[in-house]
Amino acid sequence: MTNQIITIGREFGSGGRELGKRLAEQLGCAYYDREIVLALCEKNGLAQQYVENITSAGIQTYYPISYGRTFSTNRYYNNENTQLIVMQQQIIKELGSKSNCVIVGRNADIILREYKPFNLFIYSDISSCIERCRSRENEDNKKSDKELKKQINQINTNRKKSRALVTEIPWGAKEAYHLCINTSNLTIKDYINPVALLAENYFKENEK
């Protein structure tokens, strides 16, 4: 029996991370998110923020769009940034091979496609995203709605760009996912039982 993997793509501020954590808890499996980046940092002895900037954003300005599809060759791997992306993908593959898990972000749905993961995309209207970011904000560093909106859009743009490295299907296009969840109107915990149930059905069908 292959490992049961749930991947979560998400808009910034949509609650995808909380949903992933709660889902992993409910299903009793591993949960990965920035832990992947941290592992990568440790392996390279690099500052976390530096790696985070590189691995989550616009490397495609340096590499042709076909890079993601030539992943198995070494043609474009002549630069530290690219090596970091490759290493992150290797770490994700290792994590996927270890046990059942929920992985948030990092294009894990594409990187682990051989496992036939159950792929979710979490999104929300902009006002809900702003509200969610606001609730997490540091008291000493309050941002205006306009600033938060700009930050949300910037991070989403980076995710779009990062996804374009590994697949032609645009980030957030529903065709790439089994389920797309709009978290504008419900609290995250309301989704956990239904989504866990659906994931279980999915894995049962795919075992056959």
Add this chain to the structure above:
Amino acid sequence: MTNQIITIGREFGSGGRELGKRLAEQLGCAYYDREIVLALCEKNGLAQQYVENITSAGIQTYYPISYGRTFSTNRYYNNENTQLIVMQQQIIKELGSKSNCVIVGRNADIILREYKPFNLFIYSDISSCIERCRSRENEDNKKSDKELKKQINQINTNRKKSRALVTEIPWGAKEAYHLCINTSNLTIKDYINPVALLAENYFKENEK
């Protein structure tokens, strides 16, 4: 307490109709689909196919795109086709006011928005849609894959056009729905318990 309404938008061949029927059965509520058209026909004494053609497709060739947003005025209501569309909307409103229900298609999510319905969109990859259409086909009237694909695309295009009459958000754009379900990999019955549970959570939250 307001009526609990679930609306289902769907790609042709995605199984949205079966999902809607089973969901209504599970929740013990009314189910509407072509019944709406039939009711409309009876009220007008018109042939069902004629009404179906008008109400599901391209009336926007006769009317400006702003028609949907001027719905409450009588400016454009000088033509039998338009009157039929309006009557269908009235029938949907009547059905929505009567009891809890599941309504498939007919842009019911927009028409009944005052009820805060739980809105689903059901989609599927083209090969699954073809397979599903194939399984429903009449033995005497077999179509090639190419013909089925053409038919599916044509019906989806009509749905797009019909939706453009009532909202600016494109047909199938995930922002308009609470949940988008890709039925390519699971049998429809696998969705019923999870979706029913989620709908119940949604109505519970919205009662508050």
